[in-house]
Amino acid sequence: MPPSPARSSRTTDWTPPRRPDCSCPEHHDDLAELVLPVTEPGDPPTTLPDLVAANTLGVLPAEPRDRWLEVHDESDSGPSRLGPFHWGLWLGDEARSCYDDDSERSLDQALLDRPGVDRVEWMEREEFLVGAPTLCASGLLAAMARALADPRVRAAGRPAA
Numbered sequence: 001m002p003p004s005p006a007r008s009s010r011t012t013d014w015t016p017p018r019r020p021d022c023s024c025p026e027h028h029d030d031l032a033e034l035v036l037p038v039t040e041p042g043d044p045p046t047t048l049p050d051l052v053a054a055n056t057l058g059v060l061p062a063e064p065r066d067r068w069l070e071v072h073d074e075s076d077s078g079p080s081r082l083g084p085f086h087w088g089l090w091l092g093d094e095a096r097s098c099y100d101d102d103s104e105r106s107l108d109q110a111l112l113d114r115p116g117v118d119r120v121e122w123m124e125r126e127e128f129l130v131g132a133p134t135l136c137a138s139g140l141l142a143a144m145a146r147a148l149a150d151p152r153v154r155a156a157g158r159p160a161a
Protein backbone atom coordinates (compact mmCIF):
# COMPACT_ATOMS: atom_id res chain seq x y z
CA MET A 1 0.00 0.00 0.00
CA PRO A 2 1.27 3.46 -0.74
CA PRO A 3 1.91 5.57 2.30
CA SER A 4 -0.93 7.89 3.07
CA PRO A 5 -0.12 11.54 2.60
CA ALA A 6 0.80 13.45 5.68
CA ARG A 7 -2.13 15.14 7.27
CA SER A 8 -0.83 18.62 7.00
CA SER A 9 -2.87 21.73 6.77
CA ARG A 10 -2.18 23.57 3.58
CA THR A 11 -3.03 26.82 5.23
CA THR A 12 -0.20 26.69 7.72
CA ASP A 13 2.30 24.68 5.71
CA TRP A 14 1.78 26.26 2.35
CA THR A 15 4.86 27.61 0.69
CA PRO A 16 4.52 29.35 -2.65
CA PRO A 17 5.19 26.85 -5.42
CA ARG A 18 7.94 27.58 -7.86
CA ARG A 19 8.47 26.48 -11.40
CA PRO A 20 8.42 23.66 -12.37
CA ASP A 21 6.58 22.41 -9.29
CA CYS A 22 3.49 24.50 -9.95
CA SER A 23 0.37 23.66 -11.91
CA CYS A 24 0.21 26.84 -13.98
CA PRO A 25 -0.96 26.33 -17.56
CA GLU A 26 1.23 29.30 -18.54
CA HIS A 27 3.51 31.94 -17.05
CA HIS A 28 3.77 35.67 -17.44
CA ASP A 29 6.71 35.49 -19.82
CA ASP A 30 4.59 33.33 -22.14
CA LEU A 31 2.21 36.25 -22.54
CA ALA A 32 4.62 39.06 -23.39
CA GLU A 33 2.86 39.53 -26.71
CA LEU A 34 -0.67 39.43 -25.33
CA VAL A 35 -2.43 42.71 -26.05
CA LEU A 36 -4.69 44.03 -23.31
CA PRO A 37 -7.31 46.32 -24.85
CA VAL A 38 -8.53 49.37 -23.01
CA THR A 39 -12.02 50.79 -22.79
CA GLU A 40 -11.13 54.33 -23.77
CA PRO A 41 -11.39 54.74 -27.53
CA GLY A 42 -8.17 56.12 -28.92
CA ASP A 43 -5.99 54.97 -26.02
CA PRO A 44 -3.29 52.50 -27.01
CA PRO A 45 -3.66 48.97 -25.67
CA THR A 46 -1.30 47.87 -22.94
CA THR A 47 0.60 44.65 -22.35
CA LEU A 48 1.40 42.47 -19.37
CA PRO A 49 5.10 43.48 -19.32
CA ASP A 50 4.00 47.14 -19.34
CA LEU A 51 1.78 46.64 -16.32
CA VAL A 52 4.42 44.68 -14.38
CA ALA A 53 7.22 47.12 -15.25
CA ALA A 54 5.10 50.03 -14.02
CA ASN A 55 4.25 48.08 -10.85
CA THR A 56 0.61 48.45 -11.80
CA LEU A 57 0.14 44.71 -11.50
CA GLY A 58 1.91 42.56 -8.95
CA VAL A 59 1.61 39.47 -6.80
CA LEU A 60 2.95 38.58 -3.35
CA PRO A 61 2.20 35.69 -1.01
CA ALA A 62 -0.72 36.68 1.21
CA GLU A 63 0.09 37.88 4.70
CA PRO A 64 -0.69 35.22 7.31
CA ARG A 65 -3.44 37.45 8.70
CA ASP A 66 -5.04 37.52 5.24
CA ARG A 67 -5.12 33.72 4.87
CA TRP A 68 -8.62 33.61 6.27
CA LEU A 69 -11.20 36.33 6.30
CA GLU A 70 -13.83 36.56 8.96
CA VAL A 71 -17.17 37.38 7.47
CA HIS A 72 -19.77 38.84 9.73
CA ASP A 73 -23.20 38.20 8.41
CA GLU A 74 -25.79 39.62 10.76
CA SER A 75 -28.61 37.59 9.30
CA ASP A 76 -26.67 34.39 9.86
CA SER A 77 -25.57 32.49 12.92
CA GLY A 78 -22.32 34.21 13.78
CA PRO A 79 -19.16 34.84 11.84
CA SER A 80 -17.95 32.47 9.17
CA ARG A 81 -14.58 32.21 7.51
CA LEU A 82 -13.58 32.66 3.91
CA GLY A 83 -10.41 31.10 2.59
CA PRO A 84 -7.79 29.97 2.44
CA PHE A 85 -6.15 32.68 0.38
CA HIS A 86 -2.58 32.27 -0.79
CA TRP A 87 -1.78 35.33 -2.85
CA GLY A 88 -2.29 39.03 -2.61
CA LEU A 89 -2.66 40.61 -6.00
CA TRP A 90 -2.78 44.32 -6.71
CA LEU A 91 -3.93 46.06 -9.82
CA GLY A 92 -3.31 49.79 -9.79
CA ASP A 93 -5.63 52.49 -10.99
CA GLU A 94 -3.54 52.80 -14.13
CA ALA A 95 -5.19 49.56 -15.25
CA ARG A 96 -8.70 50.88 -14.69
CA SER A 97 -9.05 51.47 -18.41
CA CYS A 98 -8.64 47.73 -19.03
CA TYR A 99 -12.03 46.85 -17.56
CA ASP A 100 -15.46 48.24 -16.88
CA ASP A 101 -17.15 48.20 -13.49
CA ASP A 102 -20.55 47.43 -14.94
CA SER A 103 -19.38 44.94 -17.51
CA GLU A 104 -21.02 41.68 -18.42
CA ARG A 105 -18.43 39.82 -16.35
CA SER A 106 -16.61 41.37 -13.43
CA LEU A 107 -12.86 41.13 -13.25
CA ASP A 108 -12.86 38.88 -10.19
CA GLN A 109 -15.24 36.48 -11.94
CA ALA A 110 -13.00 36.42 -15.00
CA LEU A 111 -10.00 35.64 -12.80
CA LEU A 112 -11.95 32.88 -11.11
CA ASP A 113 -12.50 31.33 -14.54
CA ARG A 114 -8.78 30.64 -14.89
CA PRO A 115 -7.51 27.12 -14.18
CA GLY A 116 -5.93 26.75 -10.74
CA VAL A 117 -7.76 29.73 -9.25
CA ASP A 118 -10.02 28.44 -6.47
CA ARG A 119 -11.34 31.67 -4.99
CA VAL A 120 -11.05 35.40 -5.47
CA GLU A 121 -12.01 38.13 -3.09
CA TRP A 122 -11.98 41.69 -4.37
CA MET A 123 -10.89 43.51 -1.23
CA GLU A 124 -10.50 47.08 -2.27
CA ARG A 125 -10.35 49.01 -5.46
CA GLU A 126 -6.82 47.82 -6.22
CA GLU A 127 -6.43 44.72 -4.11
CA PHE A 128 -7.46 41.11 -4.47
CA LEU A 129 -6.95 38.02 -2.34
CA VAL A 130 -6.63 34.84 -4.37
CA GLY A 131 -6.87 31.22 -3.28
CA ALA A 132 -4.64 29.34 -5.68
CA PRO A 133 -2.39 26.92 -3.79
CA THR A 134 -0.78 25.31 -6.83
CA LEU A 135 -0.04 28.43 -8.88
CA CYS A 136 3.25 30.29 -8.66
CA ALA A 137 3.43 34.08 -8.70
CA SER A 138 4.28 34.16 -12.39
CA GLY A 139 1.36 31.90 -13.24
CA LEU A 140 -1.02 34.11 -11.28
CA LEU A 141 0.18 37.16 -13.21
CA ALA A 142 -0.58 35.23 -16.39
CA ALA A 143 -4.03 34.35 -15.09
CA MET A 144 -4.76 38.00 -14.34
CA ALA A 145 -3.55 38.99 -17.81
CA ARG A 146 -5.95 36.45 -19.31
CA ALA A 147 -8.76 37.88 -17.20
CA LEU A 148 -7.94 41.40 -18.43
CA ALA A 149 -7.83 40.11 -22.00
CA ASP A 150 -11.31 38.59 -21.62
CA PRO A 151 -13.56 40.80 -23.77
CA ARG A 152 -16.42 40.27 -21.35
CA VAL A 153 -14.74 42.45 -18.68
CA ARG A 154 -15.19 45.38 -21.07
CA ALA A 155 -18.48 44.41 -22.66
CA ALA A 156 -21.48 46.25 -21.37
CA GLY A 157 -24.07 44.20 -19.57
CA ARG A 158 -27.62 43.98 -20.80
CA PRO A 159 -28.74 47.36 -22.01
CA ALA A 160 -31.30 49.00 -19.80
CA ALA A 161 -34.81 48.65 -21.13
Ligand SMILES: [Zn+2]
Binds near residue numbers: 018019023026135138
Ligand atom coordinates in the same frame (compact mmCIF):
# COMPACT_ATOMS: atom_id res chain seq x y z
ZN1 LIG B 1 3.86 28.47 -12.29
